[in-house]
Amino acid sequence: MAKVSAVQRDLKRRRLVAKYADKRAALKATIMDKDATQEDRFNATLKLSKLPKNSAEIRTVNRCEITGRPRGYHRKFKLSRNLVRELGSIGLIPGLTKSSW
Numbered sequence: 001m002a003k004v005s006a007v008q009r010d011l012k013r014r015r016l017v018a019k020y021a022d023k024r025a026a027l028k029a030t031i032m033d034k035d036a037t038q039e040d041r042f043n044a045t046l047k048l049s050k051l052p053k054n055s056a057e058i059r060t061v062n063r064c065e066i067t068g069r070p071r072g073y074h075r076k077f078k079l080s081r082n083l084v085r086e087l088g089s090i091g092l093i094p095g096l097t098k099s100s101w
Contacts, residue, residue: 002068010061013054020055024048 030036030044053059062073064080072081077093088096 002063002070004068006070007063007068010063013060016052016055017057017060020051021057024051024055027051 027044027048031041031048033041036044061070062075062078063070064073064083065078066083067080069080069082073079074081074084077084077096079087084093084096087093089098
């Protein structure tokens with residue numbers, strides 16, 4: 001199990017990402033707009049830098065839904081490798097079969 005504080009910190013980041021997503025997208029569009037004036041683009045850059053760092057989507061961490069483990073994460077199942085193996089062997093993950101060769 002991951003530390004509860006680490007999982008809660010990541011949940012807080014995800015809430016911030018959702019809160020500021022529209023504002024960040026609008027500012028980035030202004031920055032990338034070649035028809036906008038240089039001053040407008042510069043002001044958009046300043047406003048973007050004043051937003052919280054944790055509101056950037058890149059700062060979120062994929063974590064296992066059950067244990068909170070950050071490494072060995074399978075996107076398809078939203079579980080860590082340990083739980084994919086354990087639950088897959090029991091047969092609790094639909095469509096997953098154990099292979100051997």
